[in-house]
Amino acid sequence: MRAIREKPSSPIALAGGKDALGELSRHRRFNSAVARCLHSDPLTRDTALAIANCAQRLNLRFDLENGQLGRAKLVNGLLCNRRLCPFCEWRRTRAWRARLLRGLQSFRTEQPKLRALFLTLTVRNCQLYELRDTISHLHSSYKRLSLIRDFPTTAWFRRTEVTLSAKPGIGGPLLGSSAHPHIHALLLVRPSYFSRDYWPQLRWQQEWQMAARLDYPPVVDIRRAHSKRQAEVKLTDTDFAAVLEAAKYSTKAADLLSLGTLLPIFHSEMKHLRLYGVSRSLQRHIKEQEVVTDELLDEVSSDAGNLHFSAVAKWFDAIEEYQFTT
Secondary structure, three states: OOOOOOOOOOOOOOOOHHHHOHHHHHHHOOHHHHHHHHHOOHHHHHHHHHHHOOOOEEEEEEEEEOOEEOOOEEEEEOOOOOOOOHHHHHHHHHHHHHHHHHHHHHHOOOOOOOEEEEEEEEOOOEEHHHHHHHHHHHHHHHHHHHOOOOOOOOOEEEEEEEEEEOOOOOOOOOOOOEEEEEEEEEEEEOHHHHOOOOOOHHHHHHHHHHHOOOOOOOOEEEEEOOOOOOOOOEOOOOOOOOHHHHHOOOOOHHHHHHHHHHHHHHHHHHOOOOOEEEOHHHOOOOOOOOOOHHHHOOOOOOOOOOOEEEEEEEEEOOOOEEEEEO
16 A cells, blocks of 8 residues: 655645645545545455555645634645545545435426425344345335335435444354345325324334335334424425435444454445435436435635645645645
8 A cells, every 4th residue: 555655835824724624634534445445355456456556645625714714625636535545435425415405306396295204224234244234125125115015205315325333243153243224215295194194103113014024123213304403394495404414434443443453344245235315206316326426525616716725735645734835
């Protein structure tokens, strides 16, 4: 793995300069540790090198607000877009959130009365070597659930999250760690759902148990989507704080590092799996395809009237931070 050994230059003397790079540094800081774990296996060394060398040099743009640097906008940079790259996963999550916001704003012009529900569907923890099959089973089960005749909506967005535990899974040879894959879904329902079409918690649990063909009652959570400022999220609201919850990280970097030498197994199990799904009625508004590298960059306005500052930031392993370079 290549490491930058040169000394960082002094930050550009603008107010807020160091803080302006803090968010970027925080998300890039996990890359080296993840790369080291993957480098231990010959089958994942190429991935390790790509993650280690990702985002070493960034072209940034800052809007100037009252003499202070605004939030850094990533204009260009060599990003690896690998699933286990912590920096790219952060950017990928941002891209999905942007898709959701744009898509729902478009969709609400056709269906302004719909309300948002959050649905969480789970199964029991599995061993790492069972993860791929378990996620495939989750996705097939969700499809069966959504095709039930009186399912509350045809407009939904789902994502699959995997959390990891040091506790071993149930059954099979123990690998010292277990995985908890589960589905988070954003359901857009008609107002009639809260009266004549209502499904109580027990109904959701029973339907999911049958759809997933489980021999035990699974944990299911269904609730109205709430924003920080309003009691109920409506598609006519400008505040989509609750909607952002639907596009969180698929797996947190801290969880990845907890696997240590088992991370290559996790990589193999997760490779090429599609973790996001969009219902047919929303596909005209929300693109379902995987996020491409260009989408990891920020959209930058070409308005010449706005004052802005362009800069280059380089990553330094010795201090685990980005620094401005001249």
